[in-house]
Amino acid sequence: MQQLGMGQAINQGLREEMERDAAVFLAGEGVGVGIHASPLLPTAGLLDTFGPKRVRDTPVSEAAIAGLAVGAAEAGLRPVVEIMFAPFLTLASDMIVNHAAKLRYLSGGKSSFPLVVRVKAGAGFGAGCQHSHNLEAWLAHCPGLKVVMPSTPADAKGLLKSAIRDPNPVVILEDMLLYFQFGPVPEGEHLVPIGPAEIKRPGRDVTVVAWSKMVGVALRAADRLAADGIEAEVVDLRTLAPLDTATILASVRRTGRLVVVHEANRTGGFGGEIAAVVMEEALDSLKAPLRRVCGPDIPVPASPPLEQWYIPNEDRVIAAVRELL
Structure with a gap:
């Protein structure tokens, strides 16, 4: 490898x-x-x-x-x-x-x-x-x-x-x-099919759905939560269209809780689509209202400190998970 x-x-x-x-x-x-x-x-x-x-x-x-x-x-x-x-x-x-x-x-x-x-x-x-x-x-x-x-x-x-x-x-x-x-x-021929999501970390207490750079944020947050006995399942979408709703729904039905994490701003963000799918198909499985952890509804700042404030981080993911629990 x-x-x-x-x-x-x-x-x-x-x-x-x-x-x-x-x-x-x-x-x-x-x-x-x-x-x-x-x-x-x-x-x-x-x-x-x-x-x-x-x-x-x-x-x-x-x-x-x-x-x-x-x-x-x-x-x-x-x-x-x-x-x-x-x-x-x-x-x-x-x-x-x-x-x-x-x-x-x-x-x-x-x-x-x-x-x-x-x-x-x-x-x-x-x-x-x-x-x-x-x-x-x-x-x-x-x-x-x-x-x-x-x-x-x-x-x-x-x-x-x-x-x-x-x-x-x-x-x-x-x-x-x-x-x-x-x-x-992997060395040699390596193909990943377009469409299927992947569970990057299994867990029992909450589903965290993310993609791109936010998967790393979610995984680091899950490591910190695990130290307190909270097991977060991290689902990496990998593909947004077509969307693997089956993997998302199966995870939410196991954990009963959902946090969606993306860097794009909140309004009209793709996290809203995931929220809608879960509400339509797995509402009875939710033990608490879902949470979105997103960028704010402003242009991305050029100032480095403000830009880091804009980008969702582990602390915000952990806070959202704790709210659900």
């Missing part, structure tokens, strides 16, 4: 898929040079290996990058394009939402549109609100898109490889702070 940072794991997955399938190519702002010079980042060294025909630096135009992906997928290629920051999805949304997500449906299922949009996401690096707004709920709201948010290097690699092979458009949101967090990654 190799130890890799998430950025390295993504890089390895890209290399393997590009070697396996000549139709796979990369495009985006700086994917070949410059900002990706660090060996810990996802596209480091790929230009040297595969050349400028398959690793293409683009103009600074998210709309053009997304349009390139849609056209290339329609022509029979398997593009993997990068949007540098999640808020810049707003500039690419016409091509992603109105074209990529709908073309297979409009073809009556006769055509496939295998494209992957990799998006750098997450707060915590002091870049301000225009680079840090989490928009996963917007994407999950769009029928026709699959939406993935890994929390570990192994999941990042396995989900990416599955996404590249999928005949549908897949958006992968990668929290940038996780690029530098190391974890075990």
Whole structure:
């Protein structure tokens, strides 16, 4: 078992898929040079290996990058394009939402549109609100898109490889702070199916549902709660669309309590969807009202102390759990 940072794991997955399938190519702002010079980042060294025909630096135009992906997928290629920051999805949304997500449906299922949009996401690096707004709920709201948010290097690699092979458009949101967090990654062929959630830690007293960077927060909170005899079950969604409601509901029915943790702001956040599913399907199992631990309804601050206040932490998860108990 190799130890890799998430950025390295993504890089390895890209290399393997590009070697396996000549139709796979990369495009985006700086994917070949410059900002990706660090060996810990996802596209480091790929230009040297595969050349400028398959690793293409683009103009600074998210709309053009997304349009390139849609056209290339329609022509029979398997593009993997990068949007540098999640808020810049707003500039690419016409091509992603109105074209990529709908073309297979409009073809009556006769055509496939295998494209992957990799998006750098997450707060915590002091870049301000225009680079840090989490928009996963917007994407999950769009029928026709699959939406993935890994929390570990192994999941990042396995989900990416599955996404590249999928005949549908897949958006992968990668929290940038996780690029530098190391974890075990299986050697050789490693695929993680798009859809199923995973119980990262079993527990009997409360279910904590999280995704991306917040899974680590939930696991650390669970370790501290365990010292006081409280066993929290941590469910990592991994995929937001399609949503694995079966795993969520089964966990809540076992524990009788639910805390949902996400970094995006509260109003309209994806945690509300999970809350609605549980209320509709497992209300009789709840021993207490569920809780959401989320970012506040403000733009992400650029000030480092204020930004850390914005991001949910272990103390807030622990407080929410204790309220339920």
